[in-house]
Amino acid sequence: VEGGGLGFLALYKLWIASLDEQLKEYIAEWRKQRAKEEDELKKLKEKQAKRKVMRADEEKRMAERKKQEEERRQREVEEKKQRDIEEKRRRLEEAEKKRQAMMSALKDQGKGKGPNFIVSKKTDMNLSSAQIERNKTKEQLEEEKKISLSIRIKPLAIDNLSIDKLRAKAQELWDQIVKLETEKYDLE
Numbered sequence: 001v002e003g004g005g006l007g008f009l010a011l012y013k014l015w016i017a018s019l020d021e022q023l024k025e026y027i028a029e030w031r032k033q034r035a036k037e038e039d040e041l042k043k044l045k046e047k048q049a050k051r052k053v054m055r056a057d058e059e060k061r062m063a064e065r066k067k068q069e070e071e072r073r074q075r076e077v078e079e080k081k082q083r084d085i086e087e088k089r090r091r092l093e094e095a096e097k098k099r100q101a102m103m104s105a106l107k108d109q110g111k112g113k114g115p116n117f118i119v120s121k122k123t124d125m126n127l128s129s130a131q132i133e134r135n136k137t138k139e140q141l142e143e144e145k146k147i148s149l150s151i152r153i154k155p156l157a158i159d160n161l162s163i164d165k166l167r168a169k170a171q172e173l174w175d176q177i178v179k180l181e182t183e184k185y186d187l188e
Helices: 002-110 129-135 138-152 163-187
Strands: none
Touching: 002 138
């Protein structure tokens, strides 16, 4: 019985040793697999970081391109606006010259020279100037009014004037207003 017990114990120890060996192999295999997965994970993280940097660079380039495009578009809009303002200013200056010439002609007419009527010429599309004026938007009329007033109204240089000179300037302006109102009344 004792010999059979030893055989069982020896078998048990062999079985345990075999299990230990298998367990060691499994653990070694698991560690190898884990190291491989960690390497893959590390590579994936590096790849992800590179993609993130590339994406950030691309977004930066896109933002810069978009900014440049917006600046270019803004410059074009400003240039067009400036050209339109200059064109309106030029037209208003011409209109002001014509008005001044007409005013002087009217003054001369009042003295008995020439006919008492004005023939208005038709514009390009057979529209009279009154029809063109009616077709303008409120913003266009406001803009033309501002430009016209900036041409007609000259800024006063009164910064360094003394009290007496300011009073004299005020009297001069008052006299000019009276003169213009009188002319306006005479024309009506």
